[in-house]
Amino acid sequence: MRAMVLSRPGLPLEARDLPPREPGPGEIRLRVAACGVCRTDLHVVDGELPFLGRPVVPGHEIVGRVEALGPGVDRFRPGDRVGVPWLGWTCGACRFCTSGRENLCIRAQFTGYQRDGGYAEAAIADARYAFRIPEGYADDDAAPLLCAGLIGYRSWAPVRAARRLGLYGFGAAAHLVIQLARHAGQRVFAFTRPGDTAGQAFARSLGAEWAGGSDAPGPEPLEAAILFAPVGALVPAALRAVEPGGTVVCAGIHMSDIPSFPYALLWGERTVRSVANLTRSDGDELLVLAPTVPLRAEVVRYPLARANEALADLRAGRLRGAAVLIP
Ligand SMILES: [Zn+2]
Numbered sequence: 001m002r003a004m005v006l007s008r009p010g011l012p013l014e015a016r017d018l019p020p021r022e023p024g025p026g027e028i029r030l031r032v033a034a035c036g037v038c039r040t041d042l043h044v045v046d047g048e049l050p051f052l053g054r055p056v057v058p059g060h061e062i063v064g065r066v067e068a069l070g071p072g073v074d075r076f077r078p079g080d081r082v083g084v085p086w087l088g089w090t091c092g093a094c095r096f097c098t099s100g101r102e103n104l105c106i107r108a109q110f111t112g113y114q115r116d117g118g119y120a121e122a123a124i125a126d127a128r129y130a131f132r133i134p135e136g137y138a139d140d141d142a143a144p145l146l147c148a149g150l151i152g153y154r155s156w157a158p159v160r161a162a163r164r165l166g167l168y169g170f171g172a173a174a175h176l177v178i179q180l181a182r183h184a185g186q187r188v189f190a191f192t193r194p195g196d197t198a199g200q201a202f203a204r205s206l207g208a209e210w211a212g213g214s215d216a217p218g219p220e221p222l223e224a225a226i227l228f229a230p231v232g233a234l235v236p237a238a239l240r241a242v243e244p245g246g247t248v249v250c251a252g253i254h255m256s257d258i259p260s261f262p263y264a265l266l267w268g269e270r271t272v273r274s275v276a277n278l279t280r281s282d283g284d285e286l287l288v289l290a291p292t293v294p295l296r297a298e299v300v301r302y303p304l305a306r307a308n309e310a311l312a313d314l315r316a317g318r319l320r321g322a323a324v325l326i327p
């Protein structure tokens, strides 16, 4: 099977032909139909997440059809359409797994990082961590839901009651979260790179009532903000933009260092928190909610062989919506 492989960080992905693997106990093999390109893939490829010492196939927004079942799999049948997210395996036994917080599992394995992912014609997944994809979504339209949508959902859930919500960084996750937020009746203020008038227009087209540069506060104090851009300097900027009692959620897995800031920005019972990974419940909830919104990803398609170009476009901020690779 054809796959795009990362040999070590800093190198472009290489197209290779790998022998197809048989699924082990509890595993399924998918014929990949589409795989989204996520900022976390960039963090892996660029070495901002630690290199694990062996080549890996990136990609954790996989949509495909089951083509082989390992021993003991009864959740799926050959031909079923499934999605495979970032959370690829958990231990089920640690203090986090046994308290409903499998997203924090100390032995977790992530798709496209510890486990080979979906930048390939086929992929192996643990069947327990795969989701059924709702009807009404084409394969490529569904792929971004599996991380941009899911991490977006997890970062939005704690602030879904805020009336004035700021979104910092208007990429794949934010363009889905704004749809959840508008559906829930929230007013949304979008903060982009200063001067990114195209990104600001995109945000307005999806229902932001204001969009502007992240270097200045918006027109009104926010009740909450979600940071999707991996820029630590936005933490004090967002704290400055939220009113007392407000919450700033950091949604990314990696962020540049946060500069020091005066305590007055945190004072007034403001909260700064991160969200990490996802639980299977997050996935179940989002995939029920998505068709009711209905959540629609704006997708930019690339053939699998052009994965490096998709990553470069994401790195440069040239994408409108979500990049998806098609094998
Ligand atoms: Zn665990």
Ligand SMILES: [Zn+2]
Residues within 6 Å of the ligand: 038, 039, 040, 041, 060, 086, 147, 148
């Ligand atoms: Zn991701």
